[in-house]
Amino acid sequence: MQIENSTCLFHVDNEKFCGSLSEDKHKGFNIHVMSIPCQKKTSWSGKVPFSTLSKFASQCHMAIDEYKAVLIQAFTEGQNHDFEFDFKQNTHELILKKDIGNQDIKMKFGRFQLEKQLSCAVIQDFLLDTLAHNQAESKKQICELKEAEKQLKLENERLVKLLEETLNIKEKMESELYAKFIAILNEKKKKIRELSKGVPPKQAANKEAPSSSRQIEKDEDADEYDEETDYETDEESAVGKKRKYE
Secondary structure: OEEEEEEEEEEEOOEEEEEEEEEEOOOEEEEEEEEEOOOOOOEEEEEEEHHHHHHHHHHOOOOHHHHHHHHHHHHHHOOOOOEEEEEEOOOOEEEEEEEOOOOOOEEEEEEEEOEEEOOOHHHHHHHHHHHHHHHHHHHHHHHHHHHHHHHHHHHHHHHHHHHHHHHHHHHHHHHHHHHHHHHHHHHHHHHHHHHHHOOOHHHHHOOOOOOHHHHHHHHHHHHOOOOOOOOOOOHHHHHHHHHHHO
């Protein structure tokens, strides 16, 4: 059962090749190489067992799973600054090299012995199967992405609606709190006016009549509370005057 299919293009001595890699769960990897165009109708293919993969992984100081992942990456990306392919048609050897850093030095990542085939039919069938598989996977991913986009749009609409409702509730609560605050503040100012204008009779008998200047000052203080507050008021100032006359 093939669980990975990778296809890439690479050049060797101005000649173009198509390389394909398929992973067999129980046996290892299958490698196919075909020149493009296939003028002589020949191709090369070979099997790479897990024992050989383990050997290459050990030489590269890598775990087997890590080595397999990098090998699949090489046959997916093709020849670039990270990977270099070299195919020797006379010995039917495919050599893969990998860049080891910024030193422009590539180490030998694998040497695969292939066999010459008399027909390109094998690799052509494989390529068609790979393309069909990739197309089906792409369609599946597109459908999944469209569904995810649809769900995200619905979620976005729900959150926008929730935000609007929250803002409306906030504004309503603020209006109610302001109204209660103004009512309480006006009630306190009313009581302060009452305290500033009236003094108990017994206390008045024991006190001397206030001077004219002091009476004027008291009257001016009382006038400050003749009008009720509609919005913002300095409550602390009002409370301070209340304590003055207690």
